[in-house]
Amino acid sequence: MVGPLLPVLNEVQSELGYIPEHxxxxxxxxxxxxxxxxHGVVSFYHDYRTRPPGxxxxxxxxxxxxxxxxxxxxxxxVEARLGCAIGETRDDEVTVDAAYCFGNCACAPAVMIDGAxxxxxxxxxxxELVGAPAEEERS
Amino acid sequence: MTxxxxxxxxxxxxxxxxxxxxxxxxxxxxxxxxxxxxxxxWLEPMIEVETAAGRVAYGPVAAADVPALLAAGLLDGxxxxxxxxxxxxxPYLARQTxxxxxxxxxxxxxxxxxxxxxxxxRGLAAAIALAPAEVVAQVTRSGLxxxxxxxxxxxxxxxxxxxxxAPQKYVVCNADEGDSxxxxxxxxxxxxPFVLIEGMIIAGLAVGATRxxxxxxxEYPDAARTLGEAIARAAAAGYLGDDVAGSGRAFHLELxxxxxxxxxxxxxxxxxxxxxxxxxxxxRPPVPAVAGLxxxxxxxxxxxxxxxxxxxxxxxxxxxxALGVGRSRGTIAFQLGGNVARGGLVEAPPGLxxxxxxxxxxxxxxxxxxxxxxxxxxxxxxxxxxxxLDVALDYEALAARGALLGHGGVVVFDxxxxxxxxxxxxxxxxxxxxxxxxxxxxxxxxxxxxLVDQLVKxxxxxxxxxxxxxxxxxxxxxxxxxxxxMTAYPVESALRHFPEDFGL
Ligand SMILES: Cc1cc2nc3c(=O)[nH]c(=O)nc-3n(C[C@H](O)[C@H](O)[C@H](O)COP(=O)(O)O)c2cc1C
Ligand code: SF4
Ligand code: FES
Numbered sequence: 001m002v003g004p005l006l007p008v009l010n011e012v013q014s015e016l017g018y019i020p021e022h023x024x025x026x027x028x029x030x031x032x033x034x035x036x037x038x039h040g041v042v043s044f045y046h047d048y049r050t051r052p053p054g055x056x057x058x059x060x061x062x063x064x065x066x067x068x069x070x071x072x073x074x075x076x077x078v079e080a081r082l083g084c085a086i087g088e089t090r091d092d093e094v095t096v097d098a099a100y101c102f103g104n105c106a107c108a109p110a111v112m113i114d115g116a117x118x119x120x121x122x123x124x125x126x127x128e129l130v131g132a133p134a135e136e137e138r139s
Numbered sequence: 140m141t142x143x144x145x146x147x148x149x150x151x152x153x154x155x156x157x158x159x160x161x162x163x164x165x166x167x168x169x170x171x172x173x174x175x176x177x178x179x180x181w182l183e184p185m186i187e188v189e190t191a192a193g194r195v196a197y198g199p200v201a202a203a204d205v206p207a208l209l210a211a212g213l214l215d216g217x218x219x220x221x222x223x224x225x226x227x228x229x230p231y232l233a234r235q236t237x238x239x240x241x242x243x244x245x246x247x248x249x250x251x252x253x254x255x256x257x258x259x260x261r262g263l264a265a266a267i268a269l270a271p272a273e274v275v276a277q278v279t280r281s282g283l284x285x286x287x288x289x290x291x292x293x294x295x296x297x298x299x300x301x302x303x304x305a306p307q308k309y310v311v312c313n314a315d316e317g318d319s320x321x322x323x324x325x326x327x328x329x330x331x332p333f334v335l336i337e338g339m340i341i342a343g344l345a346v347g348a349t350r351x352x353x354x355x356x357x358e359y360p361d362a363a364r365t366l367g368e369a370i371a372r373a374a375a376a377g378y379l380g381d382d383v384a385g386s387g388r389a390f391h392l393e394l395x396x397x398x399x400x401x402x403x404x405x406x407x408x409x410x411x412x413x414x415x416x417x418x419x420x421x422x423r424p425p426v427p428a429v430a431g432l433x434x435x436x437x438x439x440x441x442x443x444x445x446x447x448x449x450x451x452x453x454x455x456x457x458x459x460x461a462l463g464v465g466r467s468r469g470t471i472a473f474q475l476g477g478n479v480a481r482g483g484l485v486e487a488p489p490g491l492x493x494x495x496x497x498x499x500x501x502x503x504x505x506x507x508x509x510x511x512x513x514x515x516x517x518x519x520x521x522x523x524x525x526x527x528l529d530v531a532l533d534y535e536a537l538a539a540r541g542a543l544l545g546h547g548g549v550v551v552f553d554x555x556x557x558x559x560x561x562x563x564x565x566x567x568x569x570x571x572x573x574x575x576x577x578x579x580x581x582x583x584x585x586x587x588x589x590l591v592d593q594l595v596k597x598x599x600x601x602x603x604x605x606x607x608x609x610x611x612x613x614x615x616x617x618x619x620x621x622x623x624x625m626t627a628y629p630v631e632s633a634l635r636h637f638p639e640d641f642g643l
Contacts, residue, residue: 037416044418045399063518064514064561065320067561067564068552100568101318103321105548106475107154
């Protein structure tokens with residue numbers, strides 16, 4: 001396989017939600033890489049977490065098209081509503097991250113909640129979305 | 140049974156298309172088809188009903204509207220306040236030239252029979268009948284230029300790979316679509332994935348590459364699912380594998396997902412990432428066409444570039460080259476977003492002006508306030524003031540105005556925008572996404588953020604602005620790649636056209 005490290009890390013993260021420290025030597029050994037190489041890759045990419053995320057993960061688009069549609073106010077609302085700043089995890093309960101474009105720029109502003117993308121998100125709509133249980137169907 | 144189309148595109152789903160589909164599927168008379176999006180995104184979820192007169196569109200539809208729509212005779216194209224009319228006659232669509240996006244929103248994206256019935260795989264058949272060098276010659280003659288941003292002639296790149304002997308060559312599709320304000324690659328991968336696969340197979344046959352990779356950003360989970368399934372179906376139907384469509388030649392295709400890194404859209408950083416490394420930009424030469432993935436000759440092309448190849452092979456290079464202006468040929472998928480009333484995808488020959496796009500197609504701002512600024516070409520693109528919207532959207536015309544077309548994203552802002560904040564954001568984004576290889580970008584971007592902060596508070600803003608311009612100059616001239624090298628575009632254009640926002 002050409003360059004297996006990213007597929008392996010993506011798999012670990014999707015199983016566990018993060019890349020645990022103790023997984024790194026094992027991944028390194030399995031792929032015949034040094035630990036430093038694996039560490040270097042984990043730290044380079046924004047997606048890789050080294051600590052478990054909260055039960056809910058909210059990603060707020062902070063890029064230009066969403067800013068043009070009230071994205072700053074929405075981001076501030078998300079932080080206040082969830083009691084969690086962008087880039088932080090609160091009480092294992094929720095993680096809020098910044099994202100830079102979901103390709104939903106004509107239906108801005110956009111937020112991704114537990115992997116589901118939402119567009120034209122107003123603060124009121126956001127409250128409904130986080131109040132509701134996670135959507136059962138992902139077709 | 141009546142066919143009703145409800146898009147499965149991520150933008151449509153983000154505003155409730157799945158719930159609409161569920162509500163419709165509950166009616167036994169409905170034969171549900173999940174198509175891609177037509178690109179009239181302000182109307183999503185936009186559903187279509189197949190009638191004797193053609194497909195009739197309704198939108199934006201909420202799940203709660205479905206009972207009333209059905210009662211109004213939706214299945215016969217009946218009248219209702221949400222009825223938009225015959226889809227093909229909608230002015231937004233009728234004014235476009237859909238070549239690359241001809242099937243997007245029309246068919247079920249994973250239905251290979253529908254793909255073929257709508258002209259799919261004809262380009263591949265034409266390519267198989269030609270000698271590799273003739274396929275490359277067609278692409279060269281079409282005038283097709285890279286749609287990822289740099290607008291490099293695709294045929295020249297392919298010729299280099301063809302002419303570089305090697306035991307193994309690769310075709311890599313750049314599906315990183317990192318530019319904010321852009322979504323054409325996403326729409327195409329979700330709405331017509333086979334056209335990308337067909338384009339990549341043609342590229343492989345043309346240059347003698349037997350392996351291909353699609354490098355897709357992680358922010359696009361829907362595209363990942365659709366592409367994964369499309370690749371499996373194409374392989375099962377004999378289009379991928381050791382014997383492509385009975386040609387006796389091999390092409391294998393793999394989908395790879397990124398891990399959140401804007402700079403990995405830069406082609407050499409992308410190759411590093413595919414090799415499992417940090418996405419650090421490589422110095423050139425060598426170019427990837429000579430020494431790319433694992434040092435082998437590699438075509439790296441954007442989704443839109445590769446997906447334009449089948450229609451070129453099918454209809455002929457001259458038909459494609461007949462469209463456009465100057466050295467910008469064929470069609471370009473413009474993407475209209477941000478604060479705009481009618482955001483969406485507009486495929487048209489280059490030459491359309493920004494004003495036509497923003498006002499005629501877009502209908503001005505969504506807020507109803509005046510347009511103040513338009514950013515063309517993603518986060519590294521220049522801001523144009525409302526007075527400069529008559530510039531044509533072609534590579535050369537924009538370059539002459541100190542702007543770039545990039546990947547074709549056009550983001551609209553109303554008069555509440557603070558351009559100093561946008562300039563600061565451009566520098567902040569560069570700092571966050573810098574690969575760290577060179578100092579002007581790594582350090583300069585951070586310094587730039589501080590400078591904007593000082594400038595807006597300064598009692599001598601002109602002096603601070605001069606320092607900021609100097610920093611931009613250094614970043615432009617001393618950076619290894621366009622991330623550091625083009626961050627000055629949004630910053631300097633904001634300073635030039637909106638000095639009052641900086642206290643100047
Ligand atoms: C910072 C940076 C980010 C880029 N991001 C993308 C991207 O997301 N998608 C893309 O196709 N090209 C991107 N490019 C351009 C690629 O380097 C390269 O020019 C392109 O993949 C070539 O394909 P094309 O000729 O078909 O456009 C980026 C370039 C830079 C400098
Ligand atoms: S300009 Fe920035 S992103 Fe590009 S090579 Fe230099 S440090 Fe890396
Ligand atoms: S800028 Fe937010 S989705 Fe594109």
